Amino acid sequence: MVLAAFSVIQFFFFLLTDSCPRSIVEEYNVTEVCYPKYSESCEDKTLMYLPKWKQLPSDVSPSLFNTLCPKPWRYQSSDDMGNLQKISPRAVYGGGGYVADLGYDLQTAMRVVEQLSANNWVDRRARVAIVEFGIFNSNMNILAVANYFFEFLPTGGVFSYVQVEMLELYGTESSFLQLVLLCRLLFIMLIAAYCVIEIVKMWRQRRSYFRNVWNWLALVLIVTSMTAVVSHIVREKTARDTVKELQKNLYATVSFHKASSLLDIETAFLSVVIFLATIKLLSLLRFSKQIIFLSIVVRLAGKYLASFSFVFIVIFCSFATSGMLAFGALVESYSSFLRVCVSQFEFLLGKAVPNFQMAKVDPLLAFMFSSLYICSMTLFFLNVFI
Numbered sequence: 001m002v003l004a005a006f007s008v009i010q011f012f013f014f015l016l017t018d019s020c021p022r023s024i025v026e027e028y029n030v031t032e033v034c035y036p037k038y039s040e041s042c043e044d045k046t047l048m049y050l051p052k053w054k055q056l057p058s059d060v061s062p063s064l065f066n067t068l069c070p071k072p073w074r075y076q077s078s079d080d081m082g083n084l085q086k087i088s089p090r091a092v093y094g095g096g097g098y099v100a101d102l103g104y105d106l107q108t109a110m111r112v113v114e115q116l117s118a119n120n121w122v123d124r125r126a127r128v129a130i131v132e133f134g135i136f137n138s139n140m141n142i143l144a145v146a147n148y149f150f151e152f153l154p155t156g157g158v159f160s161y162v163q164v165e166m167l168e169l170y171g172t173e174s175s176f177l178q179l180v181l182l183c184r185l186l187f188i189m190l191i192a193a194y195c196v197i198e199i200v201k202m203w204r205q206r207r208s209y210f211r212n213v214w215n216w217l218a219l220v221l222i223v224t225s226m227t228a229v230v231s232h233i234v235r236e237k238t239a240r241d242t243v244k245e246l247q248k249n250l251y252a253t254v255s256f257h258k259a260s261s262l263l264d265i266e267t268a269f270l271s272v273v274i275f276l277a278t279i280k281l282l283s284l285l286r287f288s289k290q291i292i293f294l295s296i297v298v299r300l301a302g303k304y305l306a307s308f309s310f311v312f313i314v315i316f317c318s319f320a321t322s323g324m325l326a327f328g329a330l331v332e333s334y335s336s337f338l339r340v341c342v343s344q345f346e347f348l349l350g351k352a353v354p355n356f357q358m359a360k361v362d363p364l365l366a367f368m369f370s371s372l373y374i375c376s377m378t379l380f381f382l383n384v385f386i
Contacts, residue, residue, distance in 0.1 A: 037154050038127035040094045049073040051119040072100035072121060082242075082255040086130060088149045088161045089335045093128055101253060126152050134256065136169065143167045145256055161332070165260045169239055184232075191225045198222065214283070221276045228269035235262035308384050315380065319373050320344060326365060331357045348377055 036042070048056060051073060078084065078095025086093045100116055102109035116122070122129055131148040149161040198218055202209045209215050239259040246254045285291045298305070320340040327334040333343035333354055347353050353374070358366035 035125055035154055038091050038093065040092075043094060043096075044125070045075055045077075045096065047075050053120070053123060053125075072098055072116060074098065081253060082258065084257045084261055086147065086149075088128070088151060088163075089332065089339065090151055090159060090161075091128070093130075095257075097130075099253070122152075128152065141168055143169050143256060145260060165263075167239065167256060167260050167263060169243055187225075188229060191222065191229070194218075195222050214280075217276060217280065221273060221280070224269050224272045224276070228266055228273060231262055231266040231269060235259055235266060238262060305384070308380075312380060315376060316341075316344065319369075319376075323369065326369065327358050327361050330360050333357075344373070347374070 050056060051070065053073070076096055076099050081095065081099065083095030085095055098121075100112060100121070102112050129150045129152075131150070132146065134143060134145045136143045143166070145165045145167065147163040149159075149163070151159045151161070153159070198215075201215075239256070242254055242256055242259060286295075320337060323334040323340055323344075324337065328336075331354055332339070334340050343351075353370045355366055355370055358370065
């Protein structure tokens with residue numbers, strides 16, 4: 001296989017810097033400078049530097065840039081690298097930066113890192129260093145692209161974050177693949193048939209068609225289904241084009257970010273399709289006597305459930321803010337209020353509480369916090385049902 005070499009780890013190193021001009025610091029011999037947090041508007045996009053971030057002499061000919069400026073000190077835009085914006089829990093970074101290719105083996109990577117460290121590549125102006133590597137497993141037909149974020153705060157602290165994305169590159173001639181292709185074809189045929197049915201229904205009912213909520217639900221279902229199909233086709237083509245580019249030069253810097261982003265879009269639309277299809281399926285249960293009886297009970301108990309909901313929100317937000325203060329610095333699930341809310345709902349649905357990570361802060365505090373949260377929520381919902 002042409003991509004066999006790509007099964008070895010491949011590293012890329014991205015550096016984004018603040019836009020405070022280095023010439024000002026050097027000209028006025030300023031040693032103590034306050035640098036703000038990262039924003040794309042103040043990103044340093046100087047095309048070339050000399051090692052140790054020295055400015056190029058003004059009398060240097062542009063033809064000598066490639067020999068004077070090593071690649072780690074050359075700025076590359078997101079279009080040059082084929083990157084999209086990189087998102088971490090603390091910031092959204094542009095796709096460009098200063099790139100150092102660490103090669104395909106550990107010895108080469110260590111040698112490049114030592115050289116970068118000796119030339120002060122990561123300095124006080126650095127706001128994030130992103131280590132990216134991709135591993136292609138030809139047996140499993142899976143490409144894993146991992147991004148390790150090391151974010152430098154203006155106050156001097158460093159936060160780490162890991163993002164791993166999985167992507168299938170090739171199809172295999174197997175019966176399972178034929179079944180998947182058959183299901184995809186059946187899905188497209190069902191969408192087309194459902195679209196024709198709704199068009200006929202719309203033509204017959206005219207304006208009254210748009211007065212029914214379920215008809216709007218059907219239209220949204222058709223649109224999201226078509227969007228998922230289109231994004232799947234575009235994602236397959238983007239992945240194949242990227243693979244062809246890599247096959248031309250195995251040592252070239254290629255990016256699968258667009259393909260992985262299209263995969264996320266496809267997954268999001270498919271999730272909406274499954275949700276809407278489930279709602280339409282559950283709508284058939286409204287003819288059941290038990291469901292009718294339950295809806296009447298919920299309608300009569302509305303004001304009591306509203307008062308319970310207020311108490312639930314107070315308790316839930318109290319645990320969320322307490323968890324952020326206690327574990328937000330080390331535990332990703334408690335790094336932001338939105339992540340805390342999502343994580344605590346997942347804990348209620350049965351997901352394991354990250355006690356091991358929380359124990360790094362304080363084992364006793366982690367045990368008491370998680371136990372008190374689960375017990376409080378259990379007692380609260382027992383009271384609701386009683």
